[in-house]
Amino acid sequence: MGTFYGIGVGPGDSELITVKAVNIIKKLTILYAPQARKNGLSFAEKIATPYFTDSLTIKRRHFPMTHDLAEKQQSWNEIAAEIIKDVKAGNEVGFITLGDPSVYSTYSYLADIVRDDVPIKTIAGISSYSQIAAEVSIPLTIDNESLEVIPATASIDQISQALDVNDNVILMKVSAKFEAIYQLLSDRELLGNALLVSDASLESESARKLSEMAISEKVPYFSTVLIKKQLRF
Amino acid sequence: MGTFYGIGVGPGDSELITVKAVNIIKKLTILYAPQARKNGLSFAEKIATPYFTDSLTIKRRHFPMTHDLAEKQQSWNEIAAEIIKDVKAGNEVGFITLGDPSVYSTYSYLADIVRDDVPIKTIAGISSYSQIAAEVSIPLTIDNESLEVIPATASIDQISQALDVNDNVILMKVSAKFEAIYQLLSDRELLGNALLVSDASLESESARKLSEMAISEKVPYFSTVLIKKQLRF
Numbered sequence: 001m002g003t004f005y006g007i008g009v010g011p012g013d014s015e016l017i018t019v020k021a022v023n024i025i026k027k028l029t030i031l032y033a034p035q036a037r038k039n040g041l042s043f044a045e046k047i048a049t050p051y052f053t054d055s056l057t058i059k060r061r062h063f064p065m066t067h068d069l070a071e072k073q074q075s076w077n078e079i080a081a082e083i084i085k086d087v088k089a090g091n092e093v094g095f096i097t098l099g100d101p102s103v104y105s106t107y108s109y110l111a112d113i114v115r116d117d118v119p120i121k122t123i124a125g126i127s128s129y130s131q132i133a134a135e136v137s138i139p140l141t142i143d144n145e146s147l148e149v150i151p152a153t154a155s156i157d158q159i160s161q162a163l164d165v166n167d168n169v170i171l172m173k174v175s176a177k178f179e180a181i182y183q184l185l186s187d188r189e190l191l192g193n194a195l196l197v198s199d200a201s202l203e204s205e206s207a208r209k210l211s212e213m214a215i216s217e218k219v220p221y222f223s224t225v226l227i228k229k230q231l232r233f
Numbered sequence: 234m235g236t237f238y239g240i241g242v243g244p245g246d247s248e249l250i251t252v253k254a255v256n257i258i259k260k261l262t263i264l265y266a267p268q269a270r271k272n273g274l275s276f277a278e279k280i281a282t283p284y285f286t287d288s289l290t291i292k293r294r295h296f297p298m299t300h301d302l303a304e305k306q307q308s309w310n311e312i313a314a315e316i317i318k319d320v321k322a323g324n325e326v327g328f329i330t331l332g333d334p335s336v337y338s339t340y341s342y343l344a345d346i347v348r349d350d351v352p353i354k355t356i357a358g359i360s361s362y363s364q365i366a367a368e369v370s371i372p373l374t375i376d377n378e379s380l381e382v383i384p385a386t387a388s389i390d391q392i393s394q395a396l397d398v399n400d401n402v403i404l405m406k407v408s409a410k411f412e413a414i415y416q417l418l419s420d421r422e423l424l425g426n427a428l429l430v431s432d433a434s435l436e437s438e439s440a441r442k443l444s445e446m447a448i449s450e451k452v453p454y455f456s457t458v459l460i461k462k463q464l465r466f
Binding site: 103 | 239241243246247248249250251252253255256333334335336337338341342344348353354355356357358359360363364366367368370371372373374375376377379380381382383384386387391394395398399
């Protein structure tokens with residue numbers, strides 16, 4: 001029997017992957033790559049491509065982006081069954097995921113399904129928020145400060161609570177809810193403490209102060225807001 | 234003029250460093266390495282040693298572990314002045330730090346002192362908590378869940394508040410305060426939801442359920458407690 005590896009490929013730059021992840025990708029026989037759209041190449045696959053060997057079999061699998069949990073679970077179950085079969089046949093099998101596999105990743109669901117049947121190993125990756133802090137050379141947290149990571153898909157009450165009790169807050173996936181987030185930060189007089197970073201580590205990367213933006217602006221899909229109460233941007 | 238690089242070397246295993254960090258270490262002329270004790274080799278330096286070139290000059294500098302802020306600031310200022318001089322003389326200068334340079338790192342203080350005088354770049358690293366989650370293949374956070382990172386050196390009230398409002402809490406640096414943390418988790422009936430991970434990614438690594446530990450146990454220096462409200466360990 002082989003092993004199933006969940007591999008974080010980092011935030012975007014192919015160099016922001018660990019040496020361990022590269023070494024494991026090179027010894028895989030089968031690699032599962034997520035596809036957001038049918039027939040599309042995933043962002044995670046693009047990042048990892050420089051490390052693929054000629055003998056690697058790539059299995060692109062579509063993970064539906066839907067709020068229908070039953071539909072998602074059906075797709076996870078089907079892919080997990082295939083992975084179990086491949087590992088039991090003696091293959092070293094990988095699944096690549098953007099950023100860190102332990103942070104908001106589809107990998108967590110796959111791992112939960114396959115872990116009773118085959119050995120699994122998780123290879124940590126650089127998370128998008130870690131890269132955002134690095135890009136602007138501003139710490140996420142220091143001393144006795146706390147740091148909260150929360151997706152903008154959480155309720156405004158939960159986000160407000162996070163701002164109440166933390167020195168540093170990272171708001172993930174803000175693009176679909178930017179207006180409500182902007183309004184909340186404005187109401188709490190925190191616009192001056194907030195930075196919007198988009199496409200971290202990519203050529204299209206940008207970092208903008210929220211105090212210099214308009215509430216109606218459209219922000220890129222890969223956008224995160226970093227709020228630091230002890231710092232004015 | 235050269236550049237000053239703050240480089241995260243990850244949690245312990247020399248392979249858990251990014252390809253970018255390796256490439257930058259290889260082109261440095263001078264590397265500053267922190268020393269907790271005078272004449273000692275730091276843990277960060279041990280991790281990075283496989284990537285040192287023969288021509289690299291290593292400058293080990295002592296950062297006092299004290300609660301005396303003035304003493305710490307004096308040492309940061311002295312080291313920062315030396316770094317500025319080296320970078321202005323045309324050197325590519327690095328400073329290595331355990332884990333991620335954006336998370337509870339002395340690098341943040343050095344960066345703040347030197348950033349007006351020389352160009353700085355921060356190279357993200359795998360944080361200890363990211364590695365802990367990977368070691369046990371358990372997600373830090375999924376879906377709409379929140380994640381808070383807080384050091385055990387914060388007040389018990391703050392830690393209690395973190396447990397009130399978050400699905401997932403990472404308690405860093407618990408060794409000096411283990412009894413109080415254990416008592417808090419016991420009072421809140423969260424011992425069953427808590428895992429203590431020590432020396433992540435090292436040979437001495439261990440992961441233990443808090444529900445199977447005694448309050449009086451002595452825990453290793455590099456110990457972190459992961460609390461997941463939605464999961465019984």
